Structure formats: structure tokens, C-alpha cells
Amino acid sequence: MFRWIGISITIILLIAIGFIVAAAYFAVFREVSRDIAIVVLAVLQMIMTLLLIVLLLAVLYSIKSLDRLARDTVMPNINDATTKVTAVLDQAREITVGARETTSTVSNTTTYVAEQVVSPFIRLSGLVVGVRTAARVLAQRGTGTDTKQTDHQ
Numbered sequence: 001m002f003r004w005i006g007i008s009i010t011i012i013l014l015i016a017i018g019f020i021v022a023a024a025y026f027a028v029f030r031e032v033s034r035d036i037a038i039v040v041l042a043v044l045q046m047i048m049t050l051l052l053i054v055l056l057l058a059v060l061y062s063i064k065s066l067d068r069l070a071r072d073t074v075m076p077n078i079n080d081a082t083t084k085v086t087a088v089l090d091q092a093r094e095i096t097v098g099a100r101e102t103t104s105t106v107s108n109t110t111t112y113v114a115e116q117v118v119s120p121f122i123r124l125s126g127l128v129v130g131v132r133t134a135a136r137v138l139a140q141r142g143t144g145t146d147t148k149q150t151d152h153q
Contacts, residue, residue, distance in 0.1 A: 022029045 019033065023033065
């Protein structure tokens with residue numbers, strides 16, 4: 001491959017040297033080569049313009065294809081995902097409402113148990129302790145010992 005590159009560069013250099021020598025010795029060659037160069041450059045510019053137009057059309061077609069692909073495949077998937085996320089959020093809201101109701105019920109039950117069940121037991125326990133203390137005091141009076149003296153001994 002490097003051999004062909006070397007041969008190509010050599011041929012281009014020989015042609016360039018030939019043009020330089022011919023342009024130096026022949027004035028008509030300069031005018032003709034100038035006209036030929038202008039025509040070649042104009043043709044190359046038209047070819048490049050056509051290639052740019054084709055390239056622009058290819059890019060526009062690719063963009064249109066990507067847009068169609070996005071509308072046909074990506075957007076429905078995004079809409080499905082949005083629907084699923086909305087359903088999950090609705091379920092989470094329902095669970096939150098249920099948790100609030102359960103918390104409220106537990107709080108009300110605790111208050112009810114404290115007021116209706118525990119309070120009577122506390123009063124009954126206080127009454128039993130008072131009766132027991134009164135019985136002890138009365139029992140100690142009957143025996144003739146004083147509570148204060150018993151505590152100090």
C-alpha cells in the first residue's frame with residue numbers, strides 16, 4: 001500500500017513540474033491552463049453543490065425517520081410508563097389513607113382503654129391499698145401498738 005502511495009506522489013510531482021516548466025516557456029500554455037483550471041474548478045464546485053444537496057436530503061430523511069420512530073415506539077412506551085407510575089402513586093395514596101385511618105383508630109382505642117379500663121383498675125387498686133392501710137391501722141390500735149412507734153423500732 002505504501003508503494004502505491006509513493007508512486008502516486010511521484011506522478012503528481014512530475015505533472016506539477018511539467019506544468020511549471022511549460023508555463024514558464026509557453027505563454028499560450030498559461031492562458032489555456034488557466035481557462036482549463038477555471039472550468040475544472042467550476043465543474044468540481046457544481047459536483048460539490050450537488051453532493052451537499054444530497055447530503056442535506058439524507059440528513060433530513062434521517063431526522064424524519066427518527067421522529068417517526070420516536071412517535072411510533074418511544075412515545076407509546078412513555079405513555080404506558082406514565083400510566084403505570086400513576087397507578088402506583090394512586091395505590092400509595094390509598095395505603096397512606098389506610099395507615100392514617102389505622103393510626104387514628106389505634107389512638108382512639110388507646111384513649112378509650114385508658115379512660116374506661118385502666119382508670120377503674122387504678123381507682124380500685126387505690127381503694128384496696130387504702131382499705132389495707134386502714135385495716136392495718138385499726139388492727140394496730142386494737143393491739144395497742146402505735147404505727148409511729150413500730151416504724152421507729
